[in-house]
Amino acid sequence: MGLEAAHSRRRILHAHGDSSGAEVVRALAAAVRTAAHVTVLEGVIARDILTRDGVVTGVALHDIVNGETSHGVLATARVVLATGGLGGLFARTTNPLSSIGAGVALAARAGAAVADMEFVQFHPTALDPGQLAGRFVGPAPLVSEAVRGEGALLVNDLGVRFMTGAPGAELAPRDVVARAIWRQQQAGRRVFLDARASPGAGFAYRFPAITALCATAGLDPARDLLPVTPAAHYHMGGVAVDLRGRASLPGLWACGEVACTGLHGANRLASNSLVEALVCAGFVASDLKGTCAGAAGGSAVLRSAAAGLSPPGLANVTGLANADLAPIRALMSRCVGLERSADGLRQALARLAPLAANPTHPAADAALVGLLIAHAALARQESRGAHFRTDFPTPAPAAPRRAPVLLADVLADSAAPAATPYVTKIAS
Structure with missing residues (x-):
């Protein structure tokens, strides 16, 4: 060993x-591809979690084909996020460069709480x-x-x-x-x-x-x-979930690195992430099994945009893959990296807030997740685990161990317009 x-x-x-x-991953992919009850949609991007009256009702999708985009809605009352981490927000990372916290952005825009966003492990x-x-x-x-x-x-x-x-x-x-x-x-x-x-x-x-x-x-x-x-490697924070993997938004679950279970504290031990992902995914599956058994409505249904369910205000998906994230990566590495200070974090907030507030900007998701990290790092006036402040270099015993927040509150604190674009709902 x-x-x-x-x-x-x-x-x-x-x-x-x-x-x-x-x-x-190899074993999981092999099991999925041989499971008759699993439908795999490749080349499809989830752009928004849809809600009605504070409950999940579906996912807005974009199918990217030959550089063009078409969209539709996956109507469902149960959504599980397993989208991985956010190391791609930094100039140097061991993650795929596409790992920019898209799952956190989806959940936060839909109104789910996030937690421990400041704890990024390098x-x-x-x-x-x-x-x-x-x-x-x-x-x-x-x-x-x-x-x-x-x-x-x-x-x-x-x-x-x-x-x-x-x-x-x-x-x-x-x-x-x-x-x-x-x-x-x-x-x-x-x-x-x-x-x-x-x-x-x-x-x-x-x-x-x-x-x-x-x-x-x-x-x-x-x-x-x-x-x-x-190099940015792992995020201890994410979508706040309980031990069943349930988020604060009814109908939403999360597991793996996108979820914040609290099991890693402020500084994950090496190799514990694989154990957590496997064990907590099992908890989510068990909870979903019970939920589905007692739920009405049957399986998820994929509908085209022609059905009139395409939500307004979606991000510019055509430009998403080509978004120039180099300025955000440089900013995050400089101001929200291994060593942080109030001055640097405020610089990051000032630069990221306008981008995060513009949902049609190709880099909106990256800016939004960066904003959540910087906001949490500024709020935590101590050093703990992977979060190090040069102006508060020691732990503060009275500091909260976990601090769930909502995107609307972060936008308000960052003096960015918190209205409409961030909670996409299907009208009743």
Whole structure:
């Protein structure tokens, strides 16, 4: 079993050496494609959760075909969000660049509460694309924490270890290691992971997928130093749910990274996300089974826009895929990244609020989710877990452990117009 940061003992089971997540997805996809009762709609974007009298009634859809868009409504009283995270809001991320918190935006616009939005975890050791001469385009490849669990060390370009003073050294909690690397970089130093002595020659056997990634960059972990950098990796916050996965909006459930169950606190332990996703998805399925058994109305029905159910004010979906998110990513990394302050967070709010308030802007969803993160980070006047404030560098015992909020309140606090576009309803 593997040892990872802030773990007191070896407790991590891996599939195929270092491919547990990929194996979970492979097995799930295979099960879905062979299930006769599951309909898969590929190339379809959910644009709004529709409500009537504060209850879910359906989902507005856009089907993107050959660069064109058509829309319709999936009429249903039960919606489950399992849309993943939001690392794509930052300049460097291990997530797909399309992971911008779309599920959080859907839920928040529909009136569901979100919670713990300020807690964004940065993985300390992604391969640094800035030192790899453009060999990677897209997400920064992850060098698992388990590599440090097997003895790899962090050094700067002077060959100096800089984690020796931290409890746990290289296996200190992720936020501690990530900030230490970031501060080295701010001082002009480059940072490397040294796995040459340990795991050394055994690296390829223990970590075959990472070995293949490194080979793409022309690196051999048993021989070469690996250039690394912190990258946005996991979001502890999201749609506020209970232990059944129910959101505050009746008819809405969420599981996986899009949900905020509270199980990870302010700083997720490595590998716990897969366990949470599997276990909590089971809770959601059990709750849905009971709900569906006693519900009227039958299965969801897909209707075209011609049925008159297309809601007004939808985002500009044609431009969505082509939205230039680089300015938002740069802003989030600079002002809402590893180290935050009131001045930087207020800058972010001022820049994001106008974009978030314009639902026809292609970057509205990204701006909206960034706004929720910045607002929560400004409100939490302490440092805790993955949330670090340079102006409040220590924990505050009296600070709330969980703070659910509604989008309307955030927009009001941010001096942005909170009216209509954010709660899309089918008129009674």
